[in-house]
Amino acid sequence: MGLVQREIERIGVPTIGVSIVRDYSVKVKPPRTVFLRWPFGHPLGEPYNIAQQRAVLAEAFRALCTIDKPGEIIDLPYRWRRERYDDKDISAILASCRSVRS
Amino acid sequence: MSWNRIKNQLISKIITRYPSLAKRFVDAYTPWESEDIPWTPFSKPLSECTVAVVTTAGVHHRDQQPFNMADKDGDPSYRVIDGTKPVADLMITHDYYDHHDADKDINIVFPIERLQELAHEGFIGKLADHHYGFMGHITGPHIPTLINKNGPEVARLIKQDGVDVVLLTPG
Numbered sequence: 001m002g003l004v005q006r007e008i009e010r011i012g013v014p015t016i017g018v019s020i021v022r023d024y025s026v027k028v029k030p031p032r033t034v035f036l037r038w039p040f041g042h043p044l045g046e047p048y049n050i051a052q053q054r055a056v057l058a059e060a061f062r063a064l065c066t067i068d069k070p071g072e073i074i075d076l077p078y079r080w081r082r083e084r085y086d087d088k089d090i091s092a093i094l095a096s097c098r099s100v101r102s
Numbered sequence: 103m104s105w106n107r108i109k110n111q112l113i114s115k116i117i118t119r120y121p122s123l124a125k126r127f128v129d130a131y132t133p134w135e136s137e138d139i140p141w142t143p144f145s146k147p148l149s150e151c152t153v154a155v156v157t158t159a160g161v162h163h164r165d166q167q168p169f170n171m172a173d174k175d176g177d178p179s180y181r182v183i184d185g186t187k188p189v190a191d192l193m194i195t196h197d198y199y200d201h202h203d204a205d206k207d208i209n210i211v212f213p214i215e216r217l218q219e220l221a222h223e224g225f226i227g228k229l230a231d232h233h234y235g236f237m238g239h240i241t242g243p244h245i246p247t248l249i250n251k252n253g254p255e256v257a258r259l260i261k262q263d264g265v266d267v268v269l270l271t272p273g
Contacts, residue, residue, distance in 0.1 A: 001156075001157075001236075001238060001270050001271070002136075003240075003248050003249055004158070004234075004253045004257075004270065005156070005268070005270045006136065006139075006140050007140075007249070007256070007257045008156065008253075008268050008270075009140040009141065010254075011254070011257040011258065011260075011261050013142060013257070013260055013261060013266070013267070013268055014142045014143070014144035014266070014267055014268075015269075015270060016269055016270070017269075017271075017272075018269070018272065019272065020272060021128055021272075023129075027135045027136070028133050028134055028135070028136055029136040029137075029138075029139045030139075031140055031141050031142075039119075040117060040118045040199040040200065040273065041159070041199040041201050041202075041203060041204055042204075043210070043211060043272055043273075044209060044210045044211065044213050044216070044271065045210055047203045047204075047209075047210055048206075048207050050216070053209055053216045054219075054220075057213060057216055057217065057220065057269075060269060061225075061226070064144055064148075065144065070139040070140075070141040071139040094220070094225040095225075097148050
């Protein structure tokens with residue numbers, strides 16, 4: 001995944017990657033990464049858990065807006081299970097990166 | 103189906119269910135080690151951005167050629183995904199992770215419906231018309247193909263489409 005991400009960034013389109021294997025991201029060095037310690041095949045979480053999936057997207061976009069050091073990996077705090085996702089928090093994260101910089 | 107495919111699918115099921123075992127497989131696979139880090143500053147308001155998704159989860163349309171599972175080095179080719187088609191038209195070909203859950207709800211590897219909602223709510227500008235599906239687990243001679251040919255090719259297509267941001271998701 002990181003290898004393709006690097007080529008897209010190289011051509012001039014900003015990218016953000018969701019990683020579930022931190023070691024690969026460290027070696028492949030994509031420009032921006034959010035990392036989750038979640039099982040393979042579940043980078044956005046569990047089937048039909050819309051709040052969880054939205055939370056990952058919100059965090060990914062926040063990382064896109066805030067990472068200013070190439071290669072940075074943000075470790076997201078979400079546990080695989082028993083995590084509560086509050087839609088107000090998710091919307092606040094999304095709103096915070098709605099119009100950064102101009 | 104070949105014994106090798108059955109073996110790979112069985113391993114992928116076990117390491118998805120028991121993540122502690124996954125580390126052994128992760129450690130056994132040596133990823134490409136890069137030197138430089140490409141960088142394009144992100145400066146446009148998200149609410150005006152056209153967003154595309156590139157996934158390495160083996161996602162493709164049902165009428166497209168599935169990824170080649172017979173090659174032990176993987177399949178470095180890609181499929182163009184039409185984001186305007188219903189998700190029921192998508193499927194996954196990938197023996198190296200357990201996509202049982204993603205088969206039920208493809209958004210956990212290819213969050214197209216969640217992004218459509220975010221566009222509708224105005225958090226992002228809009229979704230691109232085209233997205234791209236690769237298969238992960240690429241090794242050996244296919245790595246240079248990905249870096250030198252298919253990766254840059256998809257990058258050019260994305261650029262031509264006027265995409266502002268790309269989200270990448272693994273399998």
